[in-house]
Amino acid sequence: MDSFAEPRRLSAPISLAAVREQVCKLENDHRASGIPLSGRILHVCHYLPVVSSFIRKSPDLPSPPQTPPAITTDIPPSPVDVPPSADINANSLEQPQPFSTNAEDRNASWTLSVRYGHSAMVSGITSLAATHEQIVIGWTGDIASSPPLMPPASYGAPSTSGASESSLSTPAKIPTKDIGPEDRVVLEEQLARYRSRDEVTIEGGKPTTYIPVWLDDKEAHGHYEGYCKQTLWPLFHYLLWQDVATEYASADLYWPAYAAVNAAFAKRVAEVYRPGVDAERVAKDTLRPGIQPKLEALRALYEGKKIIVGRDKLDVVKGVVQKLRAFEKLLQDYPQWIGHVVLIQVTSPALSDSPKLERQVSELVAHINGEYGSLDFIPVHHYHQTIKKDEFYALLSVADLGVITPLRDGMNTTSMEFVLAQERTKHSPLVLSEFMGISSTMPDALQVNPWNLGEVADAMHRGLMMSEEDRLSRHQKLYKTVTTHTSHTWAAMLANMLLAQVGRQNMARQTPAMPRDRLESQYRSSKKRLFLLDYDGTLAPIVRVPSAAVPSLDTLEALERLTADPKNVVFIISGRDGEFLEQHLGHIQNLGMSAEHGGFVREPGHKEWSNFTESLDMDWMGEVLEIFRYYTERTTGSHIEVKKSSITWHYRSSDPEWGLFQCHQCQDLLENNLARKRPIEVLVGKKNLEVRPLAVNKGEIVKRILYHNPDAEFVFCAGDDKTDEDMFRALRLFPGDTTKVRLDAPLSVTLLAKEPTTTYEPVDLRLTHEGVFTTAVGHSSKRTLASWHVTSPEEVVEHLLNLGRITNELASSL
Numbered sequence: 001m002d003s004f005a006e007p008r009r010l011s012a013p014i015s016l017a018a019v020r021e022q023v024c025k026l027e028n029d030h031r032a033s034g035i036p037l038s039g040r041i042l043h044v045c046h047y048l049p050v051v052s053s054f055i056r057k058s059p060d061l062p063s064p065p066q067t068p069p070a071i072t073t074d075i076p077p078s079p080v081d082v083p084p085s086a087d088i089n090a091n092s093l094e095q096p097q098p099f100s101t102n103a104e105d106r107n108a109s110w111t112l113s114v115r116y117g118h119s120a121m122v123s124g125i126t127s128l129a130a131t132h133e134q135i136v137i138g139w140t141g142d143i144a145s146s147p148p149l150m151p152p153a154s155y156g157a158p159s160t161s162g163a164s165e166s167s168l169s170t171p172a173k174i175p176t177k178d179i180g181p182e183d184r185v186v187l188e189e190q191l192a193r194y195r196s197r198d199e200v201t202i203e204g205g206k207p208t209t210y211i212p213v214w215l216d217d218k219e220a221h222g223h224y225e226g227y228c229k230q231t232l233w234p235l236f237h238y239l240l241w242q243d244v245a246t247e248y249a250s251a252d253l254y255w256p257a258y259a260a261v262n263a264a265f266a267k268r269v270a271e272v273y274r275p276g277v278d279a280e281r282v283a284k285d286t287l288r289p290g291i292q293p294k295l296e297a298l299r300a301l302y303e304g305k306k307i308i309v310g311r312d313k314l315d316v317v318k319g320v321v322q323k324l325r326a327f328e329k330l331l332q333d334y335p336q337w338i339g340h341v342v343l344i345q346v347t348s349p350a351l352s353d354s355p356k357l358e359r360q361v362s363e364l365v366a367h368i369n370g371e372y373g374s375l376d377f378i379p380v381h382h383y384h385q386t387i388k389k390d391e392f393y394a395l396l397s398v399a400d401l402g403v404i405t406p407l408r409d410g411m412n413t414t415s416m417e418f419v420l421a422q423e424r425t426k427h428s429p430l431v432l433s434e435f436m437g438i439s440s441t442m443p444d445a446l447q448v449n450p451w452n453l454g455e456v457a458d459a460m461h462r463g464l465m466m467s468e469e470d471r472l473s474r475h476q477k478l479y480k481t482v483t484t485h486t487s488h489t490w491a492a493m494l495a496n497m498l499l500a501q502v503g504r505q506n507m508a509r510q511t512p513a514m515p516r517d518r519l520e521s522q523y524r525s526s527k528k529r530l531f532l533l534d535y536d537g538t539l540a541p542i543v544r545v546p547s548a549a550v551p552s553l554d555t556l557e558a559l560e561r562l563t564a565d566p567k568n569v570v571f572i573i574s575g576r577d578g579e580f581l582e583q584h585l586g587h588i589q590n591l592g593m594s595a596e597h598g599g600f601v602r603e604p605g606h607k608e609w610s611n612f613t614e615s616l617d618m619d620w621m622g623e624v625l626e627i628f629r630y631y632t633e634r635t636t637g638s639h640i641e642v643k644k645s646s647i648t649w650h651y652r653s654s655d656p657e658w659g660l661f662q663c664h665q666c667q668d669l670l671e672n673n674l675a676r677k678r679p680i681e682v683l684v685g686k687k688n689l690e691v692r693p694l695a696v697n698k699g700e701i702v703k704r705i706l707y708h709n710p711d712a713e714f715v716f717c718a719g720d721d722k723t724d725e726d727m728f729r730a731l732r733l734f735p736g737d738t739t740k741v742r743l744d745a746p747l748s749v750t751l752l753a754k755e756p757t758t759t760y761e762p763v764d765l766r767l768t769h770e771g772v773f774t775t776a777v778g779h780s781s782k783r784t785l786a787s788w789h790v791t792s793p794e795e796v797v798e799h800l801l802n803l804g805r806i807t808n809e810l811a812s813s814l
């Protein structure tokens with residue numbers, strides 16, 4: 001008796017309620033059989049599936065009951081957690097009071113409740129309690145100062161749409177550092193005893209122990225929302241960097257938090273880890289007695305038909321849409337399969353909801369079923385749900401073909417589980433995407449490019465038609481791979497690769513991080529200081545649209561503070577035109593500006609601009625514009641920025657590969673044709689190509705500023721791209737000696753000379769190497785002439801704000 005044996009229906013061949021009922025029954029039967037299933041699983045999760053709320057109570061205040069009242073024994077119809085705080089801790093009936101950090105106050109308690117969201121992960125973990133002892137290691141999450149209110153009694157499953165969350169109150173956060181050691185121990189003890197409602201209802205279920213990892217709040221968020229979400233996730237999913245908010249989802253900004261959190265997790269895991277088998281365990285799992293009846297039910301349900309099975313998480317990179325299209329192509333190109341093959345596609349919810357993708361998949365399934373189905377034949381059976389282990393292995397075992405075709409994936413355990421499940425049944429072949437890490441170790445799978453629908457359809461046909469002999473021979477090789485490439489092998493390989501990288505990294509050139517103390521002490525002791533600051537990518541993060549790169553409030557504040565100090569001379573030295581700089585920074589008193597890579601200068605305290613390009617031959621601009629227009633037409637998304645004496649072609653919003661290719665072509669044309677005849681320089685910038693007059697560059701402006709400020713003792717010069725290297729080069733005129741440095745009149749000074757007879761004498765500078773802080777913005781491994789590096793514009797601004805604070809401090813101490 002099994003739910004899969006239900007009469008066939010057109011819309012939903014298997015009733016979920018019936019399946020759930022049957023699964024419970026089978027599990028109970030299984031337990032009654034007395035066959036011991038054991039094992040321990042260690043889960044490392046970012047968050048524990050339990051929310052911890054910390055309450056300090058004032059004994060003087062009355063304790064009104066919390067709403068709704070405590071839940072005792074009634075179990076909701078769906079297998080869903082309810083907040084068990086009342087069961088766990090009688091104190092939770094009392095009204096939470098505002099948090100106080102009084103260390104003497106021990107009148108405090110913790111309440112635990114279900115964390116909403118991550119429902120797939122939580123239910124997955126809970127379901128394993130039937131057979132496995134489990135340890136869940138995770139961050140506590142932000143500690144709430146009071147328990148969240150309970151949702152209405154009639155609520156259903158935690159909704160990933162956020163519907164349930166909206167009915168909850170948002171409790172205030174308590175900084176983790178304010179939780180003392182004693183309170184931490186109390187929570188750890190409570191968590192060790194915590195049982196979710198599902199665990200409680202699983203008769204004879206094994207215990208799950210929740211172990212908290214205590215993290216610094218800033219590091220925890222920097223790790224997850226910062227490095228994981230902004231750097232790793234886009235990187236490993238081949239998202240275009242231009243689609244990520246800024247380029248400064250940089251490796252370094254959140255790296256310290258990421259490393260610290262990993263170290264904390266590793267420490268905790270090492271404390272509790274015991275050697276937790278995989279291939280062996282899966283092989284055992286495929287023998288579970290619950291599987292056989294389901295397998296037979298599936299066979300009966302799809303009798304006479306070949307079964308293709310796919311099981312993927314429903315996110316874009318898993319290629320479910322492409323797989324469905326390929327299946328349709330199979331039915332188009334090989335119509336003999338219509339009525340004789342079904343695709344059972346199980347999708348589990350992804351980490352974040354994608355209603356658009358869900359809709360796309362449902363529409364595609366409906367389209368294929370409408371187009372190729374009939375009264376007694378449904379080609380695609382799609383189940384968007386988390387399925388139980390027995391059902392999963394039954395599906396894998398009964399399949400005539402496994403199709404796992406992500407657009408990009410790593411290890412993909414489903415492909416391995418498929419091979420193991422097939423060992424005792426049909427030795428069915430596997431169609432695998434070539435874009436998976438595991439594919440290189442599975443050459444006996446039918447490997448395909450998931451984007452090539454015809455190729456995937458052909459592979460499906462080939463797999464379904466494969467001779468028994470070929471199936472067996474391929475299966476045996478795959479089986480050997482899976483059983484010998486255990487998780488231990490993978491871990492050892494990865495560790496070796498990492499160690500090899502670490503070795504290599506030490507050999508690479510690294511620019512040291514800005515020494516904050518040294519910077520501060522040089523700043524304090526200097527009587528005159530220069531700040532020479534690039535704009536884009538240095539004071540403002542790189543963004544997709546140039547006009548959107550406006551200065552932050554912090555940037556403005558830092559510049560205002562520094563320019564207010566009469567000892568400081570502050571210049572913005574940018575490739576931008578004067579109009580842009582004036583619009584966003586023009587109001588700052590005493591801020592000097594140089595626009596268009598040194599072509600123009602506005603002295604501190606002045607309104608008018610000096611144009612160094614006035615006397616230059618600018619006829620080339622029309623020719624460059626024509627060439628840029630040609631490339632703009634060929635490169636969708638690119639555009640031209642025309643400035644007074646320079647032109648920039650931007651391709652940040654274009655297809656990255658095509659944009660870069662076109663950029664190279666255009667650069668080649670400009671350098672090998674126009675630049676040989678005209679006094680121009682071609683600059684390769686950040687997703688741009690710029691052309692400016694040969695005579696001017698940022699280095700000349702730096703020299704000019706030094707020339708006019710020979711008594712400067714401190715220079716902070718920061719930039720992020722190649723044009724800023726000219727500034728660093730100009731400042732490298734003064735390597736670490738204390739002897740006087742003589743500076744000839746820079747080009748920009750002589751260019752501006754109204755009277756050609758004016759002579760500009762060399763000047764002696766007071767600056768020494770120790771007072772020069774050339775600073776590259778970016779990764780420490782970036783090749784640069786700068787002496788120091790910071791990782792992001794935010795870090796530049798932080799240093800500037802700090803120096804501004806020192807100015808205030810020095811002023812107030814006078």
Ligand SMILES: O=P(O)(O)OC[C@H]1O[C@H](O[C@H]2O[C@H](CO)[C@@H](O)[C@H](O)[C@H]2O)[C@H](O)[C@@H](O)[C@@H]1O
Pocket residue numbers: 534535536537538541542543544545546547549573574575576577641648650652685686687688690721723
């Ligand atoms: O010398 P800079 O201040 O660094 O200016 C260099 C160029 O920056 C701008 O373009 C760059 O930043 C944009 C905004 O973040 C970005 O969208 C673009 O892709 C980058 O190339 C600016 O538009 C140019 O005029 C400057 O020459």
